Amino acid sequence: MKIKYFYQQLASHLGVIIIAFVILSLLFSSFARNFVYENKTEELLSYGSSILNELETNGNSRMVLQSYGHVLGGRDIQYSLFDENSRIIYSTGLKTALIELNEEEWNELQNGKAITVKQEYKRFNQAVTFALLPYFHNGHFGGGILLTSPIKGSRELISELNSYVLYAMGLALLAALLLSSLLSRFHGRRIKRLRAATANVSQGDYSVRIPSSEVDEIGELAGDFNGMVEKLGASMEEIESLENRRRQFMADVSHELRTPLTTIRGIIEGLRNDMISESEKERGLELASRETMRLIRLVNENLDYEKIRSNQVTLMKQEIDLTELLEIIGEQLEDAAEEKGDRIIVSVDGQISVWADYDRLTQVLINITKNSIQFTEKGTIWLRGRSADEGTVIEIEDTGIGMQAEEVEKIWNRFYKAIDSRTTNPYGEFGLGLSIVKQLVQLHGGTITVESEQDKGTLFRIVLPHEK
Structure with a gap:
């Protein structure tokens, strides 16, 4: 009513x-x-x-x-x-x-x-x-x-005192009538404020908010207005972030392509200068071939960020030797780790294979490892693998600066930056990002979790199901 x-x-x-x-x-x-x-x-x-x-x-x-x-x-x-x-x-x-x-x-x-x-x-x-x-x-x-x-x-x-109290009550009632009239005018100003806020929104100001309540129609309208503005503001922020991310990605795409190009160039130079032994040539050519294919996919699909974000990616799953994969990632990022004074240690329990898309899993692991290198200085980064009942477990742990509990809950959000230094990441801020990493892991039917403590390091754990 x-x-x-x-x-x-x-x-x-x-x-x-x-x-x-x-x-x-x-x-x-x-x-x-x-x-x-x-x-x-x-x-x-x-x-x-x-x-x-x-x-x-x-x-x-x-x-x-x-x-x-x-x-x-x-x-x-x-x-x-x-x-x-x-x-x-x-x-x-x-x-x-x-x-x-x-x-x-x-x-x-x-x-x-x-x-x-x-x-x-x-x-x-x-x-x-x-x-x-x-x-x-x-x-x-x-x-x-x-x-x-x-x-x-x-x-x-006592009767005389009580009569004075009654007189005071009568005067107070008159004052209340006057106050009610003034407050009615005040509510009229609430409506004008709502109209002014609507005009601000139409001009692109999505920060405006109006006090709301459920007591009357204006309060309910103010609540609906605030909800509408909040959703519009979030949509505009997302659109602006996407556009900024696209522009910045084009500027930083060279960083995304640097890793496979550096690997291919190193193998070619090694073959040209006979720095690779005969026994390692086949492995080097195989690595160059894989990096070439990965480079082609990086060029073809990473330029279209929305394709990855909306899960419009076809996975080519195969049996991958986990020890070999982690060693390749360690070798590719060894120079970057040395610049920060870090060590990369690969540890796999026995001969373990993982059922996944080689390129996508490589992107996921490189992205997480780069994050570990970025936020670890003169520390250690472990790339571990083991087999469990629920699937193949891959862990990337570092001794870096870690995160606070509230940050751990936010890292999967799109465009979230734990600290300002992410904007100057020499390995490219605009790679897959942890939100896309999580989506790719979920596309594999797996799960990814993180454990972190301030100033004590971070542990990412990926579990990918065995081949059915």
């Missing part, structure tokens, strides 16, 4: 004011009542102490008692003296012969404690506030004094 803004503001503010003043009036009334009765009992105790002191000094003088009676009578206070047997020996108000006290009150008086009632109390045939003070003569209880004051005057004072 929707409620118009004017009625929302009117009801809410009036409700708050009324509830607040009801609570405050109750608290104030209670406080005022306690305050009035507290003052009254203190006054009674003060007069009672003065009368007892005067009697103890001057003896049981009727003149003293009468003078105090005149003074207290003007303040509407009566007092009565009684002996140890509760018999009244002098009184200015009570028309009785005995003071009616219960056993507990007598015990308190005899122990030297004063008794007071600070609120309205029906006692001694009238509603009064009263105080009882004990009287001791030579250390023996000799009775006491009772002072009473009718509550009529206190009631009048």
Whole structure:
């Protein structure tokens, strides 16, 4: 159910004011009542102490008692003296012969404690506030004094205070009406702000946001608007990132092609200068042939980044000797590792083969290994392989700078850069990227995970299923 803004503001503010003043009036009334009765009992105790002191000094003088009676009578206070047997020996108000006290009150008086009632109390045939003070003569209880004051005057004072509270409530209600009117205008400005934000979005500003809520239509509209702008901003960022990545990739494509070209050139130079033995020539030619085919695919498909990103890649799976593959990768990246003072160690448990696309798996492993080299200085990088029940396990571990936990969760996002130094990666920032690495691993039906700790290194683990 929707409620118009004017009625929302009117009801809410009036409700708050009324509830607040009801609570405050109750608290104030209670406080005022306690305050009035507290003052009254203190006054009674003060007069009672003065009368007892005067009697103890001057003896049981009727003149003293009468003078105090005149003074207290003007303040509407009566007092009565009684002996140890509760018999009244002098009184200015009570028309009785005995003071009616219960056993507990007598015990308190005899122990030297004063008794007071600070609120309205029906006692001694009238509603009064009263105080009882004990009287001791030579250390023996000799009775006491009772002072009473009718509550009529206190009631009048409390009623007057309450009337002021009611006047204040009326003024507050008027103020609430005025405030509600002002707030209605404020909500009108909310609509204008929404229109201004829409104009900013139409001009390409996707950072604008509007406070939203689900209380009313404007709040819901603001929430929908924020969601729309957020999606538009994300789409525009992705488009801009893709375009920047395309442009930068064309500038850095030479880095992507450097590895296979360097390998092929080295083999050709080695063959030309007879630096490769006869026993190694066949292996060198095979390596050159593979690198040539990989180079052709790099040129044909890596230039079309979207083809890889959208998984439009046909895998040519085959049995690959894992030891040979990891050694080739170690040899290809050995120079890059030496520049950083790193060592690459290849370790494979026995003769293990992996069922995968040679070129794509090579790209995946080179990309991860390059990352390890980039973020490791004077450390060690392990390329390991083993067979497990779930498939062939390939691990790339380094002793580099590692990552924080929040970074580990983000590295698979497209275009994510763990640190600014990625933008100056000498091996090419714009290769496959870890998001594409993950997609290629998933295309193989495998999984890739990462474990990392700040300043202690990173471990990438790839598991590829066995051939079915």
